[in-house]
């Protein structure tokens with residue numbers, strides 16, 4: 489079972505929302521779809537679930553000897569961008585309704601409902617009207633409706649939005665549970681700290697294009713190797729590092745500190761000898777970059793490349 493996307497393009501009038509995207513989602517993984525507002529995530533998700541058709545390229549899902557051009561409804565659990573439950577009905581009625589739509593038997597419903605409500609600390613609220621719950625708690629019920637039928641594929645659009653840090657952690661646990669139960673999860677999210685905790689693979693989109701794609705562990709490892717953090721004994725100034733910035737990409741500079749991106753072609757001893765001409769070096773280390781920092785850097789670089797491309 490795998491999902492293979494090849495050269496996918498989606499245009500909305502004159503906007504290219506998804507531009508020649510190719511990637512793969514493997515069974516049983518948590519796949520994070522990242523990108524700034526307007527990057528094309530929702531346009532992509534809509535094609536994955538069959539709500540809209542690509543202009544070109546292909547989506548190929550193979551499962552149990554069948555091949556599909558989108559994730560079929562009977563294999564899918566979906567938390568859409570626009571939430572929608574029945575506020576006047578109780579939690580139980582809401583959950584029962586969605587479970588019945590997916591053909592979940594009564595006995596299974598009772599057991600799964602108790603399990604997930606327990607996980608989200610909502611057991612006592614089973615017979616309360618949904619509207620009496622806080623927005624965050626309503627969101628948790630919406631999450632449960634998406635997976636109560638144990639789908640093989642789960643797509644969650646912004647599962648962390650509107651949740652406080654404690655509830656965000658509960659959603660992290662919830663997602664880890666889904667993976668444990670063998671579901672494949674595609675989630676779109678803006679909370680990099682949460683994504684960093686649990687994603688197996690990430691795809692970062694910007695202006696419809698892929699700017700970063702791969703196993704999260706590789707993405708973090710590659711970034712860690714490339715950025716050197718240096719602390720000088722005395723304060724540095726833009727003038728004192730001007731020569732250095734001709735050769736190296738300066739990530740940031742602050743009082744006594746400097747962070748520099750080095751490529752594989754730039755030997756560290758050469759960097760060190762240049763640094764010593766600036767001042768006494770107290771510390772020189774590779775420091776792990778957060779996914780948040782990697783994201784900002786990759787998007788900024790891609791934007792700069794696009795501007796350069798249009799001005800050349």
Ligand SMILES: Nc1ncnc2c1ncn2[C@@H]1O[C@H](COP(=O)(O)OP(=O)(O)OP(=O)(O)O)[C@@H](O)[C@H]1O
Nearest residue numbers: 500501503505523524525526527528529530531532
């Ligand atoms: N139905 C539509 N008609 C015209 N343009 C659209 C339509 N849907 C999306 N777009 C445009 O396509 C681009 C990608 O939008 P999309 O909603 O896919 O991004 P997104 O990454 O999901 O953004 P967000 O994080 O804000 O939800 C944007 O420029 C958007 O304005």
